[in-house]
Amino acid sequence: DPRECLRNNAVINRAVEEMNKGFCDVSFRKIGDSLANCDPYMVLADFDSYDRARKEAERRYCDPIGWQHMGLINTANAGRFAADRAIREYARNIWKASPIPEEKLSKKTLFRK
Numbered sequence: 001d002p003r004e005c006l007r008n009n010a011v012i013n014r015a016v017e018e019m020n021k022g023f024c025d026v027s028f029r030k031i032g033d034s035l036a037n038c039d040p041y042m043v044l045a046d047f048d049s050y051d052r053a054r055k056e057a058e059r060r061y062c063d064p065i066g067w068q069h070m071g072l073i074n075t076a077n078a079g080r081f082a083a084d085r086a087i088r089e090y091a092r093n094i095w096k097a098s099p100i101p102e103e104k105l106s107k108k109t110l111f112r113k
Helices: 002-008 010-021 029-037 043-061 064-081 083-094
Strands: none
Touching: 002 010, 002 029, 002 043, 010 029, 010 043, 043 064
16 A cells, blocks of 8 residues: 555655655656656655665765776676577567568668668
8 A cells, every 4th residue: 555655764855855845846746646656666665675775875985996897797697688688589489570581681782871
């Protein structure tokens, strides 16, 4: 219940109030109302977990060597989730498309005017 989140969390309540007021003459009332009345993506319910993770990231960022180490490990382990693989799988499984063989590609085909 988003209303319960608003009642039980002063930070969330204040943020939604500020959205409803607007910033620099821009209204964010539709977003505030959506969060307060239905919150279909459970943004308010997830706020505390998000805030804890954000604070932990800030803490870890203050250790440059540790931060770089985590970045390298993350990159090294990302191969399975590479964009090239994902695009190939989408092309094959969803769009039923196959790549054009390299020998059939030419600058004329790629850069038509």
